[in-house]
Amino acid sequence: MWWRRWLPACLAWGCAAALCGSRGLCPAPNASRPEPGQCPRRRAAELCAWALSSDSLLDPFPVDVIQENYVRNDVLENILDLDVSVKGSSDFLEFVSGAKVIFGSVPLAHRYGGHQFGSWAGQLGDGRAHLIGVYTNRHGERWELQLKGSGKTPYSRNGDGRALLRSSVREFLCSEAMHYLGIPTSRAASLIVSDDDVWRDQFYNGNIKKERGAIVLRLAKSWFRIGSLEILTHSGELDLLRRLLDFIIQEHFPSIAMNDSNRYLEFFSTVVSETANLIAMWMSVGFAHGVCNTDNFSLLSITIDYGPFGFMDSYDPNFVPNTSDDERKYKIGNQASVGLFNLSKLLQALKPLLDPRQNQLASQILEGYGEYYYSRFTELFKTKLGLLGENENDNFLIAFLLKIMEDTKADFTMTFRELSEITADQLKELSIPEEFRALQDLGKHKLFSEWVTMYLLRLNSNKGDSDTKRRTRMTTVNPRYILRNWMAESAVQKANLNDFSEVQLLEQVLQHPFQRQEAAERAGYSLHPPAWAKHLKVSCSS
Ligand code: AMP
Ligand code: MG
Numbered sequence: 315m316w317w318r319r320w321l322p323a324c325l326a327w328g329c330a331a332a333l334c335g336s337r338g339l340c341p342a343p344n345a346s347r348p349e350p351g352q353c354p355r356r357r358a359a360e361l362c363a364w365a366l367s368s369d370s371l372l373d374p375f376p377v378d379v380i381q382e383n384y385v386r387n388d389v390l391e392n393i394l395d396l397d398v399s400v401k402g403s404s405d406f407l408e409f410v411s412g413a414k415v416i417f418g419s420v421p422l423a424h425r426y427g428g429h430q431f432g433s434w435a436g437q438l439g440d441g442r443a444h445l446i447g448v449y450t451n452r453h454g455e456r457w458e459l460q461l462k463g464s465g466k467t468p469y470s471r472n473g474d475g476r477a478l479l480r481s482s483v484r485e486f487l488c489s490e491a492m493h494y495l496g497i498p499t500s501r502a503a504s505l506i507v508s509d510d511d512v513w514r515d516q517f518y519n520g521n522i523k524k525e526r527g528a529i530v531l532r533l534a535k536s537w538f539r540i541g542s543l544e545i546l547t548h549s550g551e552l553d554l555l556r557r558l559l560d561f562i563i564q565e566h567f568p569s570i571a572m573n574d575s576n577r578y579l580e581f582f583s584t585v586v587s588e589t590a591n592l593i594a595m596w597m598s599v600g601f602a603h604g605v606c607n608t609d610n611f612s613l614l615s616i617t618i619d620y621g622p623f624g625f626m627d628s629y630d631p632n633f634v635p636n637t638s639d640d641e642r643k644y645k646i647g648n649q650a651s652v653g654l655f656n657l658s659k660l661l662q663a664l665k666p667l668l669d670p671r672q673n674q675l676a677s678q679i680l681e682g683y684g685e686y687y688y689s690r691f692t693e694l695f696k697t698k699l700g701l702l703g704e705n706e707n708d709n710f711l712i713a714f715l716l717k718i719m720e721d722t723k724a725d726f727t728m729t730f731r732e733l734s735e736i737t738a739d740q741l742k743e744l745s746i747p748e749e750f751r752a753l754q755d756l757g758k759h760k761l762f763s764e765w766v767t768m769y770l771l772r773l774n775s776n777k778g779d780s781d782t783k784r785r786t787r788m789t790t791v792n793p794r795y796i797l798r799n800w801m802a803e804s805a806v807q808k809a810n811l812n813d814f815s816e817v818q819l820l821e822q823v824l825q826h827p828f829q830r831q832e833a834a835e836r837a838g839y840s841l842h843p844p845a846w847a848k849h850l851k852v853s854c855s856s
Contacts, residue, residue: 388825389490389503393533395451401504410504410531412444412464419447423467424537427545428609429659431643437545438609439469442477445537456565458537463508463529476512480806481856482528483817484797485620487805489532491797491824497595498616500534505817507809516855518638526810534616536566540656541609543663552666559667566614578664579672583679586657587686588615593653594690598698599796600626600726602646604636605854611656622852625796627843629719629726635799638854650687657683697791698730699769700784702776711768718759725842727796728752734788738773738781741766751842793827795839800847 358364390396400406408414415421423440443462450456462485463477482505492499508527515522538558546555563570563581570580592615596603603610604622612618624635631647639645644652661676668676695712705711719729729752736750744763746753756762773784797820805816816837823834834840 386825387503389501389533393451393455393457393501394449394503407506410461411506411508411529412461416447421446423469424542425469425545426539426541426609427548428539428541428607429544429656430607430609431639431641432655434548435607435609436548437469438471438541440467441470441473442467442475443537455535457533457535459503460532460534460537461529462532463527474512476508476510476527477529478512478514478856479507479526479528479809481621482530483806483809484623484802485532486530487802487817487820487824488620488623488797489617490821491827492601492617494825494827495599495793495796497599497601498592498614500532500537500616500618503531503533505530507812514855517851517853518855534612534614534618536562536612536614537618538562538613539609539618540611540613540660540663541607542613544608544659547663547666555663556667559664562613576672578667579675579679582661582664582676585613585615585660586679586683589653589657590650590683590687591615591690592617593649594687594694596649597646597691598694599793600629600633600646602626602633602635602644602649604634604639604644604852606644606649606652606656608656608659611653613660621856622854624799624852626726627798628723629716629729630723631716631720635852636854637851650684650691653687654680654683698788699733700776700779700788701772702779705772705775707768707772711765711772714761714765714768718756718761718765722755722759724755725752727793728840728842729756730788730792731794731840734785734792737785738770742770790828794830795823795827795834797824798839798843798847799850799852800843801837801839803847803850 387398387401390398390400405414409416421444423444425437425439428435428438440460442464443460444464444467446459446461448456448458463482464475466473466475486502486505489499489502493501506529508529510527511524512527513522514525516525543555543558546552546558559578559581560572563577564572567581567584570577570584574580589611596617601617602624603617604624605619610619610621622636622638624633626633626646631645632642633646634642634644635646636644642648657680661680664676665673692709692712696708699712699715701708701711715729718724719726728750732750732753736746736753740746744757744766746757748754773779773781776784801816801820805820808814808816819833819837823831823837823839830840838844
């Protein structure tokens with residue numbers, strides 16, 4: 315427990331009396347005022363004859379030493395061990411804009427390759443990101459820091475090494491939002507706007523426009539990708555391949571023994587199951603990455619390289635967030651199979667280091683990917699529906715719900731959220747409150763009542779459960795707020811005009827996606843997107 319004083323000091327008891335006094339509402343302080351926490355002898359007609367106390371809460375628990383009221387930056391404070399006041403220093407501004415190289419830092423750009431949209435794209439590499447060093451924090455965690463958008467590197471190819479404010483705001487907000495949704499991801503510490511203009515052809519139609527640039531300080535335990543290994547195998551650098559793999563295993567896979575002759579197989583097996591797990595988690599919140607190339611798939615199975623991603627509004631397995639993806643290759647419903655393709659490319663990269671028996675075992679591991687993915691997917695969706703224990707019809711119950719959501723275009727996030735908030739009695743009566751818009755949409759389906767009957771019957775088979783317990787459990791896994799495209803767009807439009815209020819509001823709201831928040835409700839964040847957002851497009855241009 316960590317209390318935080320947030321009232322300005324002058325609202326403490328003594329000052330309040332002074333304020334009242336100055337308006338002439340209260341008599342001068344006198345003996346009739348009760349001690350804080352004690353009842354007045356009779357009903358008080360004036361607030362000055364009345365008192366509150368927080369002692370019973372404040373005495374037994376530690377109080378935050380910071381007095382000011384501001385939005386916490388978890389990354390700065392809890393990962394980088396920095397006091398948030400550092401944000402005001404010129405040193406910090408120079409550091410996060412790439413102008414100051416911190417002691418011990420040797421900025422690096424990493425060479426990697428990748429399969430993009432199904433084909434080998436050759437050498438790519440950090441074209442606009444600089445790895446500025448590793449920070450080991452007070453918990454002993456090791457974090458690799460990168461500046462994205464910080465200028466050209468040897469791998470910039472024809473690019474300018476820059477990133478736009480619009481894509482940087484999206485990456486900053488989404489990576490943090492994913493963390494608070496409980497999904498493995500890179501993190502973001504800061505975003506700084508550049509004075510330099512950046513030129514982009516946003517929709518690749520010849521309309522080149524001047525846009526604002528920005529730099530994000532982002533962090534991950536490791537930035538190595540499938541493409542980091544692929545490039546070495548493709549160019550026959552097998553000694554380096556072995557050295558890199560050993561380094562990654564030693565640093566990031568502590569459960570694998572370095573003297574184990576099957577360590578590469580163990581490594582592959584872990585990446586296969588963790589990638590399946592990650593994609594199932596993406597699906598559980600309706601997240602489409604948008605550019606599932608092997609150079610954007612982390613070897614630590616965390617979400618990296620946020621570009622034209624999107625959270626689906628209405629449930630639609632054909633949802634494609636990236637308007638540049640003409641063939642719909644990375645539509646949300648394809649992510650699991652794209653994961654398999656990417657892992658097959660990882661296996662190809664590892665092959666030279668495996669003996670024939672290990673190769674055979676690795677192929678078997680890959681064959682198990684689909685089953686593992688579906689078991690994780692089912693587990694997550696069962697939790698979303700509040701189901702306990704096993705039932706052979708659970709997969710059918712989930713698929714049935716998804717199908718009627720698809721038919722009715724009900725909102726994915728809010729359907730699960732409203733199912734968490736509605737009581738079993740209301741469901742039984744099919745009496746859906748008017749404000750439960752997603753369930754209202756779903757209720758228009760002719761098979762809705764059939765699904766509800768099946769669902770209620772299944773909930774009855776939950777052992778040791780109650781409807782209150784079910785609803786509490788479900789509200790902790792079904793978010794009320796996700797970073798919908800229109801919300802990110804609205805924040806970006808304001809940021810482009812130097813108004814960062816909505817970026818800050820979203821940063822704050824998305825830190826608590828499972829808690830109803832008044833400011834978020836007022837902003838319409840739990841509603842279906844507004845009409846103006848219907849034709850919003852996000853392309854690869856960033
Ligand atoms: P992405 O689609 O952002 O994952 O980028 C794919 C590849 O293109 C990576 O190697 C990036 O570093 C590179 N890249 C993207 N944009 C730029 C840019 N503006 N300047 C240099 N390289 C870039
Ligand atoms: Mg990338």
